[in-house]
Amino acid sequence: MKKKNKKSITGYVLLVVILVIVVIGVSYAAYRFLGEGEKTNTITLGSLELTLREGNMINLENTYPVTDEEGLAMTGYDFTLTNTGTASVNYKIYLDNVEITSSETRLDDKYLKYSLDIDSTKGTAKYLTTLGPDGERLLDQGTLKNSEKKDYVLRIWPTVEVDGDFGGQVWKGKLRITGDQLT
Numbered sequence: 001m002k003k004k005n006k007k008s009i010t011g012y013v014l015l016v017v018i019l020v021i022v023v024i025g026v027s028y029a030a031y032r033f034l035g036e037g038e039k040t041n042t043i044t045l046g047s048l049e050l051t052l053r054e055g056n057m058i059n060l061e062n063t064y065p066v067t068d069e070e071g072l073a074m075t076g077y078d079f080t081l082t083n084t085g086t087a088s089v090n091y092k093i094y095l096d097n098v099e100i101t102s103s104e105t106r107l108d109d110k111y112l113k114y115s116l117d118i119d120s121t122k123g124t125a126k127y128l129t130t131l132g133p134d135g136e137r138l139l140d141q142g143t144l145k146n147s148e149k150k151d152y153v154l155r156i157w158p159t160v161e162v163d164g165d166f167g168g169q170v171w172k173g174k175l176r177i178t179g180d181q182l183t
Contacts, residue, residue, distance in 0.1 A: 094138055111159060
């Protein structure tokens with residue numbers, strides 16, 4: 001009887017240790033995904049200036065699926081578009097894929113949702129595929145008068161709404177702006 005009790009206790013202890021390791025692993029992944037950066041990059045195109053607070057790449061790596069409510073509550077990627085010129089400028093902001101290494105597997109767009117806050121207007125959760133294929137994903141467009149700016153927060157997350165195993169896969173993106181000065 002004592003051997004059976006020792007086996008049961010050993011089994012429970014092993015189960016608790018495994019559970020603790022899984023919780024720590026998931027917590028670390030969430031921390032790494034939600035962590036704020038302090039790096040600021042500025043890209044200037046003629047009289048348009050795009051300032052990104054968090055480096056120059058959007059990177060979904062070691063993350064897990066979340067609900068829309070959780071995705072919309074994430075910190076996101078902050079950036080500002082400013083017209084530093086003297087004339088008005090028409091602009092377009094695109095979200096493009098970034099090349100991944102040969103050892104990585106790209107997470108398909110159908111597993112991703114995004115939202116885009118513009119100034120004080122909160123974005124809604126939408127599938128990334130609604131923006132179109134890579135190279136044509138238009139996030140925003142408009143006209144900025146001289147010295148005018150727009151503040152953005154872009155959030156991208158794997159959704160729980162799509163069945164599939166995408167463990168170990170990554171998605172990397174970058175912002176691209178185009179602009180035409182008005183005369």
